[in-house]
Amino acid sequence: MSADTANRMDLDPDYNAELADMVAAMNVSANRLTPPNGQRTTPHRLSLSDRKMSLQERSSYANGFTPRIARRPTIESKRVSISDGDDCVQLNQYKLKTEIGKGSYGVVKLAHNEDDDQYYAMKLVSKKKLIKQFGFPRRHPSRDSSGSQENLLKHSGLLDRVYQEVAILKKLDHLNVVKLVEVLDDPAEDNLHMVFELVPKGPVMEVPTDSPLTEEMAHFYFRDVILGIEYLHYQKIIHRDIKPSNLLLGDDGHIKIADFGVSNVFEGNDALLTNSAGTPAFMAPETLTDQDLRFSGKALDIWAMGVTLFCFIFGRCPFHDEYILGLHDKIRNMAVEFPDKPVISEGLKELITRMLDKVPETRITLPEIKLHPWVTVDGTDPLPLEEEHCTVVEVTEEEVQNSVKLVPSLSAVILVKSMLRKRSFSNPFECPSRRQGRSMSAPGGLTLDMSLFRPLSRGSNSNGSKEGELENLIEDETFS
Missing domain, CATH: 3.30.200.20 (Phosphorylase Kinase; domain 1)
Known part of the structure; x- marks a missing residue:
C-alpha cells in the first residue's frame, strides 16, 4: 500500500465515510441468495408432486404426519x-x-x-x-x-x-x-x-444390548433400511458402513440412514472395490483377504444389512471375538448360528442366512430381499417399486465446484475484521517498536504472517474502485 493511500485514509473523512458505505453494501450483497445452478438451466426432473406417493409415505400420512416437501436448495x-x-x-x-x-x-x-x-x-x-x-x-x-x-x-x-x-x-x-x-x-x-x-432420537439401538427389538419392530425398521439402501444404490452410492448406530430414528418413527464417511460413488451397474472400509464386525468376508481381488459394492451393503438385522433381533453381532484376527477368521469361515432365545420365525432365519452368504455371487440381492416372504408378509404387504420412491439426482459441474x-483461517478473519472496524488498511497488530515477529497485541499471542499485508493494487478492478480492492483482499485470504 502506498504512502499516499495510507495518508488519504487517515486524513480524509469523506474517504472513511465512503468506505463505511462500501462495507455496508458488501454486507447486503453477501446476504442475497444465489441460485445453486447460477444461470444454467437443467432438464425438468420428477418432483414429489410428479410421482406416485410410496406405500410407506401413504402409511405415514394416514397416521397423521405432515406431508413431506422437497428439500430446500443449498445456498452457496x-x-x-x-x-x-x-x-x-x-x-x-x-x-x-x-x-x-x-x-x-x-x-x-x-x-x-x-x-x-x-x-x-x-x-x-x-x-x-x-x-x-x-x-x-x-x-x-x-x-x-x-x-x-x-x-x-x-x-x-x-x-x-x-x-x-x-x-x-x-x-x-x-x-x-x-x-x-x-x-x-x-x-x-x-x-x-x-x-x-x-x-434427536438418535440410533435405533445400541449394540450389544440386553433389550433387542421384537421381530415385529425389526420387520418395520428393516423395511425402512431396504428402501433407504435401494435409493442410495439407485443414486450409485455404496454406503459401506450400515449398522444400527448409523440408523437414526426420526420424529416420524422411520429410520434415517446416516454417516457417509466411507461411502463410494460408482458408475455403471455396480461398484468394483478393492479396499476394506467400515466397522470390523460388519465387514463382508470377501474384504478380509490378502489377495488383490475386486468385489461387489452392493453385495457389501447386503452383508452389513444381514448383520444389522441379526443385531435387531438378538442384540449382538453374529460374529464376535476379542481379537481382530479371530473376528476375521470367524467372519470368513464360521456359519451363522442362531441363539435359542428369542424364538424367531423360519422365514427370518432363512433371510438372514441368505444375506450372510459367504460367497458374494450367490448372496441374495436387494430386489430379491424386497420380494422375500418375511419382508412382504407372504406378499400381503409389498414394498413400493423402485420407480415409486426413487428419482435420479442430477448434479451440474457448477454444483460440484x-x-x-x-472457511478462511482465523488469523485472516481477525485481520480483515479489524481493518473494517477501524476503516484503515494499516497493520492493526503492529507495534511501533517491532515491525516483524510476534505481535504483543494480537489475540492469543498470534504470530503474524507479514505476507498478508501485500499491496491492494494487485487485485484492484479496472475502474480502480476501493470495493474491488477490499473484495479481492478478502477472497485472497480465503484461499491462502
Missing part, C-alpha cells in the same frame, strides 16, 4: 467467518454446542443455526485420518501452497471425487436418508465440517 457462499465465544465456537452462522456423538475419525456436535433458529448435527471429520484409513486420494491445498489461481487449478483435479460425492449427498432427498445441509472446509485445518439435519464452502 464463500464469505464466512469463524470466531471463539465465551461458551462456544462460532463457525459462520453456526454456534457449536455440546458433543453428541463420536466416531473413529471425528466427532458430531450440536450446532445452532442463527439464521433459521434451527438445530443441526455438525460432523467434524479429520481429513488426515480419512485419507490414511480409507484411501481417499484427494487433499486440499496445503497451508504452504500459494493462493494463486494457478495453484488452485493445479489442485482442483485432486478434489474432484470429494466434491462430486459432497454435491450428490447435498441433493439426496429421501424419507430414509439423513439430509446433508452444508459443508464447510478450511484448507489450512484438518477438520472438514459437515452439517446434517438433526435426528461449489460443493464445499471454504
Whole structure:
C-alpha cells in the first residue's frame, strides 16, 4: 500500500465515510441468495408432486404426519467467518454446542443455526485420518501452497471425487436418508465440517444390548433400511458402513440412514472395490483377504444389512471375538448360528442366512430381499417399486465446484475484521517498536504472517474502485 493511500485514509473523512458505505453494501450483497445452478438451466426432473406417493409415505400420512416437501436448495457462499465465544465456537452462522456423538475419525456436535433458529448435527471429520484409513486420494491445498489461481487449478483435479460425492449427498432427498445441509472446509485445518439435519432420537439401538427389538419392530425398521439402501444404490452410492448406530430414528418413527464417511460413488451397474472400509464386525468376508481381488459394492451393503438385522433381533453381532484376527477368521469361515432365545420365525432365519452368504455371487440381492416372504408378509404387504420412491439426482459441474464452502483461517478473519472496524488498511497488530515477529497485541499471542499485508493494487478492478480492492483482499485470504 502506498504512502499516499495510507495518508488519504487517515486524513480524509469523506474517504472513511465512503468506505463505511462500501462495507455496508458488501454486507447486503453477501446476504442475497444465489441460485445453486447460477444461470444454467437443467432438464425438468420428477418432483414429489410428479410421482406416485410410496406405500410407506401413504402409511405415514394416514397416521397423521405432515406431508413431506422437497428439500430446500443449498445456498452457496464463500464469505464466512469463524470466531471463539465465551461458551462456544462460532463457525459462520453456526454456534457449536455440546458433543453428541463420536466416531473413529471425528466427532458430531450440536450446532445452532442463527439464521433459521434451527438445530443441526455438525460432523467434524479429520481429513488426515480419512485419507490414511480409507484411501481417499484427494487433499486440499496445503497451508504452504500459494493462493494463486494457478495453484488452485493445479489442485482442483485432486478434489474432484470429494466434491462430486459432497454435491450428490447435498441433493439426496429421501424419507430414509439423513439430509446433508452444508459443508464447510478450511484448507489450512484438518477438520472438514459437515452439517446434517438433526435426528434427536438418535440410533435405533445400541449394540450389544440386553433389550433387542421384537421381530415385529425389526420387520418395520428393516423395511425402512431396504428402501433407504435401494435409493442410495439407485443414486450409485455404496454406503459401506450400515449398522444400527448409523440408523437414526426420526420424529416420524422411520429410520434415517446416516454417516457417509466411507461411502463410494460408482458408475455403471455396480461398484468394483478393492479396499476394506467400515466397522470390523460388519465387514463382508470377501474384504478380509490378502489377495488383490475386486468385489461387489452392493453385495457389501447386503452383508452389513444381514448383520444389522441379526443385531435387531438378538442384540449382538453374529460374529464376535476379542481379537481382530479371530473376528476375521470367524467372519470368513464360521456359519451363522442362531441363539435359542428369542424364538424367531423360519422365514427370518432363512433371510438372514441368505444375506450372510459367504460367497458374494450367490448372496441374495436387494430386489430379491424386497420380494422375500418375511419382508412382504407372504406378499400381503409389498414394498413400493423402485420407480415409486426413487428419482435420479442430477448434479451440474457448477454444483460440484461449489460443493464445499471454504472457511478462511482465523488469523485472516481477525485481520480483515479489524481493518473494517477501524476503516484503515494499516497493520492493526503492529507495534511501533517491532515491525516483524510476534505481535504483543494480537489475540492469543498470534504470530503474524507479514505476507498478508501485500499491496491492494494487485487485485484492484479496472475502474480502480476501493470495493474491488477490499473484495479481492478478502477472497485472497480465503484461499491462502
